[in-house]
Amino acid sequence: xxxxxxxxxxxxxxxxxxxxxxxxxxxxxxxxxxxxxxxxxxxxxxxxxxxxxxxxxxxxxxxxxxxxxxxxxxxxxxxxxxxxxxxxxxxxxxxxxxxxxxxxxxxxxxxxxxxxxxxxxxxxxxxxxxxxxxxxxxxxxxxxxxxxxxxxxxxxxxxxxxxxxxxxxxxxxxxxxxxx
Ligand code: IMP
Ligand code: MG
Numbered sequence: 033x034x035x036x037x038x039x040x041x042x043x044x045x046x047x048x049x050x051x052x053x054x055x056x057x058x059x060x061x062x063x064x065x066x067x068x069x070x071x072x073x074x075x076x077x078x079x080x081x082x083x084x085x086x087x088x089x090x091x092x093x094x095x096x097x098x099x100x101x102x103x104x105x106x107x108x109x110x111x112x113x114x115x116x117x118x119x120x121x122x123x124x125x126x127x128x129x130x131x132x133x134x135x136x137x138x139x140x141x142x143x144x145x146x147x148x149x150x151x152x153x154x155x156x157x158x159x160x161x162x163x164x165x166x167x168x169x170x171x172x173x174x175x176x177x178x179x180x181x182x183x184x185x186x187x188x189x190x191x192x193x194x195x196x197x198x199x200x201x202x203x204x205x206x207x208x209x210x211x212x
Contacts (some may be wrong), residue, residue: 043054076094085180090135101123132159139164139181162179162180173195
């Protein structure tokens with residue numbers, strides 16, 4: 033593991049080593065295993081691109097029968113007064129009556145997850161919960177409760193384990209934080 037790395041114009045240093053991430057993923061998987069044991073085939077829905085590595089490690093620790101799929105949030109400048117409109121793309125089958133677990137890399141302000149939850153709720157699932165690898169409590173400004181948080185951090189900017197800085201850094205197995 034390199035202690036300091038350069039991505040584009042910024043330097044980053046190691047903040048959370050892979051072993052610590054693994055322990056946090058195990059802990060959140062155990063909570064899911066307890067809460068969903070008696071639910072009929074829950075559906076894990078990963079948000080691309082950031083959640084791919086978390087999903088891959090999390091799902092190996094899940095003990096109940098499950099399905100998994102990935103979706104993307106596309107954003108484009110809409111003509112509505114709200115400005116940026118975000119659409120869910122890639123969800124081709126019905127989720128009506130299903131127990132859905134959204135898998136995210138990081139929930140910051142909650143803007144993205146709010147769009148996601150609103151879109152999914154319209155499709156009448158039995159339940160929706162969010163399982164995020166990282167949560168920034170000081171930044172989160174939405175009402176939807178984020179039930180499963182593997183780790184909480186401050187408002188610092190991090191990369192690695194799926195998270196990127198302008199598309200770089202996703203493949204790192206440790207998490208790095210931007211240096212001042
Ligand atoms: P939100 O909509 O403000 O909750 O932001 C969520 C999205 O912003 C995440 O899915 C990430 O793509 C990105 N993001 C927020 N904080 C970070 C960070 O510290 N590192 C990398 N990406 C981040
Ligand atoms: Mg993301």
